[in-house]
Amino acid sequence: MAEEPPMPVGLLPTSRIHLHDLAIREDGGEWIVGRFEARQFVAVPREGAVAIDLLHEGLSVQQATERLAHSEGCEFDVLSFVRELIVLGFVAEIDDHPVPCEPPRRASFPRVRPEHVRFAQNPILPVLFGCLMLAAVVAFVVRPELRPSFRDLLWSPHGSLVLALSFVTGWSLVFVHEMAHFVTARATDVHARIQLGTRLQFLVAETDISGIELAPRRYRLTAYLAGIATNLSVAAVAVLFLTVTDETTVAHRILAAVMVLALLPLPFQLMVFMRTDVYFVLQDLTACHNLFGDGTAYARYIGNQLRDRLSGRRRTLNDPSLHLPPHERRAVRIYSVVLVVGTVLCLAMLATFALPADLSLIARAIARLGPGQPPAANLDSIVVILILGGTHTLWAVTWWRKRHQKQRYST
The missing domain is CATH 3.90.930 (Outer Surface Protein A; domain 3)
Incomplete structure (x- = not known):
């Protein structure tokens, strides 16, 4: 006991x-x-x-x-x-x-009041979003050559310009994505907070909208899906502008790249084993209170059982899902499988593809850097080193800071 x-x-x-x-x-x-x-x-x-x-x-x-x-x-x-x-x-x-307690963490943009952003929960917005998506689909049907391709990202022969546009546009879209979460949550009187975080090997921006649980379901789902809707809206607007620009111009190529950059984060949102936007929708629709935490506990329980069987050790382990209501228990056990499989595949991709590719690019950039190289080559190498090296360094710092905070708050 x-x-x-x-x-x-x-x-x-x-x-x-x-x-x-x-x-x-x-x-x-x-x-x-x-x-x-x-x-x-x-x-x-x-x-x-x-x-x-x-x-x-x-x-x-x-x-x-x-x-x-x-x-x-x-x-x-x-x-x-x-x-x-x-x-x-x-x-x-x-x-x-x-009674002493941990001081509250400051919310982002504290001067923004709910009445300033009440429009974000207006029911007309989903209708306008649907019209925008329909217009983009029609544009793709009429002009199939506008459909996104990885080649759209290679809009310039200079790798530094490609990386610079991807970096600036990518992080601008991240900010707009998180602001959509912030605004829709603040409209329901939630004090949201935007901060950097990590999801396995990914450096992400995240918006803490704790308290949205108290809002009606329509408001909750709007806050969870606002970021995805924003990315799709940016991509749709880029498509509509593509229909009226000359294909031979730099503006057309940049718009195509922006369209792809807006769509690229969306597959990441389907990785529900990392508490993405779709994860919170799934948690809400399954009426689970802590799908990730309970799924992690159940996966750990199964792992300990397998380890004990392989080692011949005998001990009594308590199934942490038994205290949950039946509908939560089923959802948690299914989710634990998705959690384990997804995490393993993500880390395998990091070890076999992403990390070797990044290290090769950085090594190549360092090798091309020096007084004997042309100015354009040196500038190209510096941009590659700053972007890739800076991103990995920021991930490590963010991961360490989050880990240190958890240890401090748990003692």
């Missing part, structure tokens, strides 16, 4: 609890409770939601326990429940004594 967490100093059955401002929403047979400032949101049973209301009314822990037993006809351990709320950072004071 696992040991209970230590009793916080001053927490007694007679204690009166002052909670931070909490948001709450019914979700099927459970309730989603959270604190926007702490970016913490959890699912609690109905008794937990009632206990929060009773504590808000000023009842002591013992009084809330007795009221629940009388009104709900069930035993609910409010004292243990309050301990969990303290760990989550939901408790402000115990008997008028402040």
Whole structure:
């Protein structure tokens, strides 16, 4: 039996609890409770939601326990429940004594208020998006030569110009993509935060929209899919401009490259084993609270079972998915397979293709760099080294910073 967490100093059955401002929403047979400032949101049973209301009314822990037993006809351990709320950072004071907690992280663009961006959740936007997609499809049907090809990326014979356009346009699209998440979430009063992160070998920008769980499903799905819709919209606009530009001009070739660069991140979004935009849609549609975390725990459980069988070791392992509702359990077990297979394939691609190719390009650029080389060759090599070397360095720094934060917050 696992040991209970230590009793916080001053927490007694007679204690009166002052909670931070909490948001709450019914979700099927459970309730989603959270604190926007702490970016913490959890699912609690109905008794937990009632206990929060009773504590808000000023009842002591013992009084809330007795009221629940009388009104709900069930035993609910409010004292243990309050301990969990303290760990989550939901408790402000115990008997008028402040409870220390992790300071809230600053949101991005704090001056942007929900009323400034309310348009982002307007139902007319999906209609306009559909019209734009239809126009792009018609353009492809009428002008099939405009369909995207990898050759569109090689719009210039100078590799440095190709890389520079890809770098500038790619990261500009990343910013616009994340701003779409930010704006649609902020329209629902969520304090979103844009930051760099890593997904396996990929350096990514990510927008923390914790709190969107409290919004209606239409708003949640809009926030999850806003980035993909933005990429598709940029590509569609580029296609429409391609229909009115001369194919022999540099502008036409750059527009074709921008179209491809806008579409390139979309296959990445299908990699749901890395918590991409489509992952959050899948998690919402399957009514799972933590598909990635529960899937990882179940995959680890299966891995430990296989290792014990191969080594002949005998021990009892608890299936972490058994405490989940049946519909979540099925989804988590299927997702754990996708998680393991996808991760293995991604890391294999890194080891066999991506990393050797990048190292070869950097080595070739270094070899061509020197006083005896033409200025154009030196400039080309410098651009390659800065872009590829800088990207890998930024990935390593971001990965280390995230890892250090997790260790600091877990101690």
